[in-house]
Amino acid sequence: ELPPVKSAEHATSPRDAAILAAHGFATLARLSDEWLAAGVTVEELRDLLGKVAALARQPNPYVTPDATRPGGFATALAAALDGESRGATLLNSADVEYLLAFRDAGDVAQQNRSDVAAMLREGHIGLFPDGTLRPRLPLSRARVLHSIAHALEARNLLRLQKATARPSSKDALVLRPSSGKGETSLKVSADAYLFSAFGEGLFPVREINFVGGESVAYHTSALGEIDYLEAWPSASGAATDRFSPFANWSEAMSPSEILSRLGRSVPAVGALVDVRVRQRGVSGRVLDLEVIGTSGTAHVRGGRVRSALKLREQLFVVDRTFDESGRVTKYTFKGRGWGHGVGMCQIGAYGLARAGLSYDKILKSFYTGISVTKLY
Structure with missing residues (x-):
């Protein structure tokens, strides 16, 4: 289990450290907010960038104390990844100045400017929330780990495989490769690093329950066991009806089309202004749909809601698309199931x-x- 990291500034650090540890980097021994916030040492950088160079099949870079600051680090990381300065080769002076248009860019030394520009463009280094790079200050360990993990992943230098999970047990994971051909079963190491997606982030977890359909990325050890695993929830969810293509549905209608479908179910209300769910039953199904027009209001109630609108089910929500004047141009009914709900x-x-x-x-x-x- 990974040590707890609580600071929002270090949100990606557990994954950065774990994915590097799975590839032979010694990054987890003292993982904590205090350790991550502290400045990286030149000895640590020599070890980290030496391993980067080994993965990139490049000679060890020359790492000086200046590499503990953003400019020198960008140059040293470029050397570890490419054996030379890619920025100096591919960017001219106009490109560099264009990319270094942040507040304290003037503090970046001339010999590092093209490397900083290239690393910023590729996303390997980033600015602080106030739009500064703080070139004169030492880099924290957290920022160094993130830069290295991001660069290795972007260059496809991490041996991560991607697949789709099948319903699996705790000890073995059944996977369908991204090619879609065949299935394979892999043992998950007892001390594997496990990450699950919540919202837009990946967070360390103690276990992952696979129902099938999850997208996964994983790394295997020399023993052929999964020692690093990250998973994104299945888009179809975990309900028992997830196997059906009709479990979730969506249907879009214009205001005029809605009035046309409701023509025999409600009196004339003029031009449609809105449709609103006014009541739901204990199961969440719509029991009362209010139809608001320019000349009146009407209601569609009970089982007539589904039949009048020609929808698959009464278990739905309504999304609206507006034009520049604020009028609804499209209603999208998003629902679950197909039937009468009984x-x-x-x-x-x-x-x-x-x-x-x-x-x-x-x-x-x-x-x-x-x-x-x-x-x-």
Whole structure:
């Protein structure tokens, strides 16, 4: 388990350190907010950049104490990655000055300017929230680790493989390669670094539950076991109806099309101004849809909502697209399921069967308080 890191400034540090550790970097021994915030030492940089050079098949770069600051670090990292200055080769003076248009760019030494410009353009180094690079100050370990991890990943120098997960156990992960051909089962090491996506970030976790469909990136050790794993949730979720292409649906309509569909269900209300859900049932299904027009308001209630609008289900939400004047030009109904919402979901029952539930448990999951009895 990774040591706890709580500072927002170090949000990417656990992943940076773990992904580097899986590739032979000694980055995790003292991982903490205090250690990450402290300035990197020249000895640490020599070790880190030496390993970068080894992965890039380049000779060890010459690392001086100046490399502990942003300009010198950019030049040393460029040497470790390419054996030379890519920025000096590919950027002319106009490019460099154009890319170094931040507040304290004047503090970047002339001999480092093209490397800083190139590293900024490639995203390997970044500015502080106030729009400065702080070239005269030592780099923190957190920023160095992030720069190295970002550069190695961007150059495809990390041996990460990508796949789609299948329903799996805790000890072995069943994967379908990105090529889509075949499946493979890999053991997950007991001390593997595990990361799961929440929102836009990857965070360390103790375990990952795979239901199938998750996108994963992983690294295997010399023993063939997964020692680093990151996973993004399946877009279809974890519900038992996720196997159906109709579990989630979307249908867009113009205001005039909505009025056309509702023509036999509501009185004339003039030009459509809005449609609003006024009431939902205990299951979340729409029980009362208000139709607001320029000359009146009407309601569609109960099971007529689905049939009047010709939607698959009454379990939906409504998104709106506006024009420059603020008028709605399109309504998008986003929903789940296909049917009247009563009784047993056939796709859900299929999903429960795939999960190993017996027929009686499946029936009882849909019909509460029943008993299954043999009648003949």
